[in-house]
Amino acid sequence: MSLQLERLYYVYSADTAIFSRPGRSVASKTIQHDGTDRMEQENSLRLLPFLLLIALLTGPADLEADSAVATLADDTTLYENFPDTNGGGDSAVCIGNAGTTANTRRALLRYTLPAIPAGSTVTRVEWALVQDSVRDMGAGPLPVTLVVRRVTSAWVEGTGSGPSSGPCGQGQAVAGVTWNTQPTVAGADSASTAMTTLNGFIALFDTNTGTANDGLIADVQAWVDDGATNFGWRLAVSEEGTADNSRRMEHGALTIHWKLPPIFADGFESP
Numbered sequence: 105m106s107l108q109l110e111r112l113y114y115v116y117s118a119d120t121a122i123f124s125r126p127g128r129s130v131a132s133k134t135i136q137h138d139g140t141d142r143m144e145q146e147n148s149l150r151l152l153p154f155l156l157l158i159a160l161l162t163g164p165a166d167l168e169a170d171s172a173v174a175t176l177a178d179d180t181t182l183y184e185n186f187p188d189t190n191g192g193g194d195s196a197v198c199i200g201n202a203g204t205t206a207n208t209r210r211a212l213l214r215y216t217l218p219a220i221p222a223g224s225t226v227t228r229v230e231w232a233l234v235q236d237s238v239r240d241m242g243a244g245p246l247p248v249t250l251v252v253r254r255v256t257s258a259w260v261e262g263t264g265s266g267p268s269s270g271p272c273g274q275g276q277a278v279a280g281v282t283w284n285t286q287p288t289v290a291g292a293d294s295a296s297t298a299m300t301t302l303n304g305f306i307a308l309f310d311t312n313t314g315t316a317n318d319g320l321i322a323d324v325q326a327w328v329d330d331g332a333t334n335f336g337w338r339l340a341v342s343e344e345g346t347a348d349n350s351r352r353m354e355h356g357a358l359t360i361h362w363k364l365p366p367i368f369a370d371g372f373e374s375p
């Protein structure tokens with residue numbers, strides 16, 4: 105806590121030093137004749153106790169927190185009943201069963217993270233996925249639970265695009281990841297959320313809302329610590345044993361929040 109106060113003092117004193125020592129520099133002499141600046145000085149002094157109180161209550165994270173939106177790098181669909189075709193050429197993906205339970209679709213998405221300094225701590229992940237359309241044939245439309253797992257081995261997006269039905273169709277026999285070559289994934293879900301049958305429904309993950317989706321934070325933290333392990337996430341429905349529950353999905357914004365590594369009194373960041 106004392107370090108944080110010391111840092112706040114540095115910020116404060118850097119802003120106000122010339123005000124508090126009139127006559128000791130050209131800058132301060134100029135300011136002496138400027139009523140507006142003097143008023144700012146007085147206001148700053150009045151605010152000091154409140155700034156200190158805010159620092160005590162909020163901690164250093166709020167002094168150095170940052171956030172940015174990640175960029176989608178790759179997305180593709182895997183087709184169980186077309187196990188050697190690739191769907192990377194489509195701009196959307198498909199999950200669930202496009203017909204029988206032998207027609208399962210899964211999706212892979214990988215993002216390029218914003219420039220986050222080494223040693224930073226990921227504090228929050230917000231991720232929106234848009235449900236473009238829900239299968240309405242057979243038993244559909246059906247609600248599902250969207251499940252997200254961290255991908256743990258490399259895959260290639262490819263350029264495949266099927267002749268019909270977009271990403272829920274059948275893909276194309278071109279180079280790129282397929283159902284038969286799908287990458288490995290973590291042993292547990294990083295996040296899950298219920299999805300309605302409404303076209304346009306937005307599945308929103310926000311790890312600040314206490315929805316037990318903090319696995320997303322752990323995933324992004326691992327990628328910040330070692331960018332070579334960023335193979336993205338796999339999307340699927342938890343009801344892969346239920347027919348006619350496929351849906352076309354589009355990625356929305358992925359926003360990463362982090363705090364910078366602590367800076368010690370000697371001015372150096374921690375290793």
Ligand SMILES: [Ca+2]
Nearest residue numbers: 179192193194
């Ligand atoms: Ca794609």
